[in-house]
Amino acid sequence: MKRIVCTSISKHRQFATSSINAANKNYKLVIVGSGTGGTATANKFARKLGRGAVAVIEPTDVHYYQPMFTLVGGGIKRFDQTSLNRSELLPNKVDWIKERVSKFDPDNNQVTTESGDTITYEYLITATGLQLNFNQIKGLEEALAEDPAVCSNYSPKTVTKTFPALQAFQEGNVIFTLPATPIKCAGAPQKIMYLADEYLRNAGKRDKANVVFNSSLGGIFGVKKYAEALLPIVKRKNLTCNFRTNLTEVNHKKREATFVNLDTGEESVYEYSFLHAVPPMSAVDAVKNSPLVDETGYVTVDKTTLQHTKYSNVFGIGDNCNLPSSKTAAAAAAQAGILSSNLSSVMNGSKPTAIYDGYTSCPLVTAHNKCVLAEFDFDGEPLETFPFNQAKERYSMFVMKAYMMPTMYWRMLLKGIWNGPKPVRKLLHMGMSR
Template sequence: MAGIAVFRPLATAPGRVLARTYATSIPAMAHHRVVIVGGGTAGVTVAAQLQRTPEFEKKDIAILDPAKTHHYQPGWTLVGSGLRPIEDMQRSMRSVIPEGVKHYPLRVSTFDPENNAIKTSEGVDVSYDYLIVAPGLETNFAGISGLEEALQDPGSQVSSIYSEKTVEQVWKNVQAFKKGPAVFTQPAGIIKCAGAPQKIMWMALSQWKRDGVRDNIDISFATGAPAMFAVPKYSQALDKLRRERNVEGLFQHNLVGVDAKKKVATFKNLAGGGEVQKEFSFLHVVPPQKPWDWVAKSKLADAAGWVDVDKSTTRHNKYKNVFSIGDASSLPNSKTAAAITSQTPVLVDNLLAAMNGKDLKAAYDGYASCPLLTGHNELMLCEFKYGGVPKETFAGILGGQETPRRSFYHLKNNVFPYVYWNHFLNGTWYGPSGFFRPETVPSQA
């Protein structure tokens, strides 16, 4: 059968590359029992947990993802704050794919769920018995006029922690800034890690205070949302913090344009209508985010473009051999890596039930967590489930988690990155349950 050769050059001395390959060719057609689209946190974790599950017999898993590098995206806040180097937050894709799992460096172009098949841009067709869709979402920098050009100019004082290509500039800008108006933005709509836009603000404020220049800087938080955070308990605590630290709150102000030369940011006022222009000397931008077009335009998507799954079982509402978790799914919870720790065992148990013709009993309750940095040596550990109901791991020991604590800060900065690379991606970490696999079937008591 004809195939497509995958050429991966081998590096030798700096600046030299060997022309030979070390990867075998990919067949023009391939079939696997389980195909996972996406080699990010969700895709790799599901594959790892499936590989570790004795009940999953005839293991035959493939991951489709064209990326060469796997990123620990929650760590980009640490990079932008000068706490960790970017090298700590990335590994080669080859190194994180679980042993025994096939990796195709292919880009999905079309889903054909009626025929249990996927078409790729490289011309390879991959069919499956079961499909897991977990490609994440798209950070749409082009969705804000002038932003891409501003980010390409190191002298613009415009930066963003939402890309590995721009995150290091954030820390450079924070260090260099001494005086003037500083604006931090958050877009309207769904984004990954909804606390991150203000995490970097709090860390910049803390750094400027350390540098003795805080009083020379006017800080504004402009968000397309109506409040500081979607969960009322934490939103109230964060708004109190905002007022205490003299940060201007511009709510329902959605960034639509950046003029780096004139140092002007243009916002759409979602409450009163019209546009608002604000001058800046420092600007941190979080771009709008959306489903990938090849997901949104597929038969798997709901009206909003997300993979249409049951919010409890994670199985597709139409195609019963299709599942989805993570940022690409329609699960109505906060899109965080922590959410995947609770979603994955539910998906695995329900996938095995589906394979055996049994009812799907495992249920996801919407758990998500946002370790929200509020400054050096302090962090508000926001944990909650569907409906914005707090679900706090340490409340019984330390009290309400709306109070920033030093111990939580060290979890974010020192513990979580280590756990991610050594246990999370290996399928042995379950978030609030630690190393103990949680019970996925709700108690009937």
């Protein structure tokens, strides 16, 4: 009979290990992954279901507030401000199983961990996020390891390289990329470009820099209102944008980056003096190889209820889902409230009725004191919280992004008591907004 070692969290937030008979333990709810969505739902359902009913399967100790990585790369925040131990975030009523899931078996209501242990459930939430596939760009892993001019804000292992690389820049091409896959926060690759441009201007080096944004997308941003606001900023800053252009190889010994035009197949080789590379991303391997996904490799959920389209006792949240919305913490916040309501209904024998409208937000930092706060729905229609034009660069929105949102994230969102700004939006618009 197999047994697992489970890490539980005491009420004093000290680590304690206990042996749990996984073969005979049937959790009411298993949550796989403890990022934004997983942690928020763990806190919600620990309160609903009580001690020992919920298990969180998560192998890592540290939770990162990834939206702050842009500000770390831009020299505005410190890296040590981006993380907390999961023991401070997960509720003491859950069993924290510190392993990685290797197999999903939804037909038998089971998951298997990498150590070979089997855990059964009545209900399952997939919240595994995305994995970073640096290895899919030839030479990129070696370049990140060996070239101080190559960096990426997308990993805690590489984000601390970005600002030193900017400081060391003397002259040449300053290149930023965006890959041809869904990614976390599709606005982040251009945010660091704006901050880099500002830093180089303040350092007296901007006239020696050719700042280039090579993006696989067809435009600067996917929502028309904000794209129209960003293009004049790009022009004002004298930034070169090449769209439908995808990074395929980095040769750090020659300091060359190879790109392919996604429409024509034509290759272009750029010399670089600074390269911020965003890796291709996907659902984690265990999810991609499971019966839970569609042909895209993402968990197949109803986009409005977040319930799996085949397995009614399975729900998904966040980046691992095939939702046609941007993959951001703001989206996960809105989804957490919908998921909680709908899963509770299903547990009570009712149908899910709460509707997710695709709300997400992307605070587009354009300088160390300015931000365009993009908020929109599934259809790319603006869904703004404040009763003013959020497409305009504002200091107030930067303050909210840099100083207010981190506190809300740690103390409210992850604790399961913040489901996005919808109530605030309706109040500020006197009930006239969705």
